[in-house]
Amino acid sequence: MKFLILLTLATACIAGPITSQAAIKPYVKPKSTDSRSPCPMLNTLANHGYLPHNGRNITAQDIGNAIFESTNWHSDFGIFPATAALKNLGLTALNLADLNSTPGGEHPASLTRKDASSGDSNTIDTARVTQLLADSKTNYLTVDSVAKTRNRLDSTSKPPLTTSQLGVAQGEAALLMVLMRDTYVSLQTSAQDISMLRAPKDRTRVWLLEEKFPTAQGWKPAEQVVQLADLGPVSTAIISSQAAQRGST
Numbered sequence: 001m002k003f004l005i006l007l008t009l010a011t012a013c014i015a016g017p018i019t020s021q022a023a024i025k026p027y028v029k030p031k032s033t034d035s036r037s038p039c040p041m042l043n044t045l046a047n048h049g050y051l052p053h054n055g056r057n058i059t060a061q062d063i064g065n066a067i068f069e070s071t072n073w074h075s076d077f078g079i080f081p082a083t084a085a086l087k088n089l090g091l092t093a094l095n096l097a098d099l100n101s102t103p104g105g106e107h108p109a110s111l112t113r114k115d116a117s118s119g120d121s122n123t124i125d126t127a128r129v130t131q132l133l134a135d136s137k138t139n140y141l142t143v144d145s146v147a148k149t150r151n152r153l154d155s156t157s158k159p160p161l162t163t164s165q166l167g168v169a170q171g172e173a174a175l176l177m178v179l180m181r182d183t184y185v186s187l188q189t190s191a192q193d194i195s196m197l198r199a200p201k202d203r204t205r206v207w208l209l210e211e212k213f214p215t216a217q218g219w220k221p222a223e224q225v226v227q228l229a230d231l232g233p234v235s236t237a238i239i240s241s242q243a244a245q246r247g248s249t
Contacts, residue, residue: 024213024221037096042063043096051066058093064079072222073222074227097122108165124208124209132149133201140198141180146177147239150169154166173238177234178197178230180199180200181197193233207219
């Protein structure tokens with residue numbers, strides 16, 4: 001997920017128009033010969049055909065277009081991090097597996113993957129996903145439950161996460177909550193909205209373990225175009241919850 005989190009350092013305008021969305025393209029399971037990455041979102045886009053299903057010869061604009069078309073998230077969610085990744089890799093187009101590397105590999109203490117230092121940040125770590133879900137005692141992930149997950153992973157990471165890596169990891173948690181939320185809420189207007197944010201476990205489990213959009217569990221694209229700035233309040237809420245939980249122990 002590190003690939004997408006680079007964009008949390010960017011800024012964007014607040015407003016976005018309501019946009020009609022076509023039906024989600026069908027999921028097709030990847031073949032063993034298809035190229036896939038450490039990022040659940042990129043893999044999902046390829047599995048649904050918004051990116052080439054073989055996962056090869058993909059440009060930054062391709063990723064931006066795919067994210068907007070499938071989720072109603074601004075295309076900058078794809079273009080910004082893809083441009084940075086391509087620069088790091090010295091490429092003009094990438095195969096998804098290129099991101100399983102030192103410049104583009106998974107950050108330490110990922111929610112879903114082993115560290116890139118393990119030599120394989122592509123493979124889903126089922127135990128990590130299971131524990132992420134178990135950190136909430138209800139049927140939903142919340143800001144507080146993902147903050148609990150982050151505290152657990154951060155405290156056990158060896159070596160410890162750098163300040164930059166901590167920011168990346170908190171952004172990753174915010175992305176998950178915004179993408180998998182069960183109802184649309186305006187994320188930039190009030191603390192009350194953030195307190196209402198929750199991600200059903202059933203759809204989160206499907207997305208992270210099967211890397212497909214969980215439409216059978218009720219997921220659908222955002223009702224309004226999601227902007228980069230929408231992540232800020234969620235990241236802030238997660239960071240505050242982490243601090244509060246550390247203080248209570």
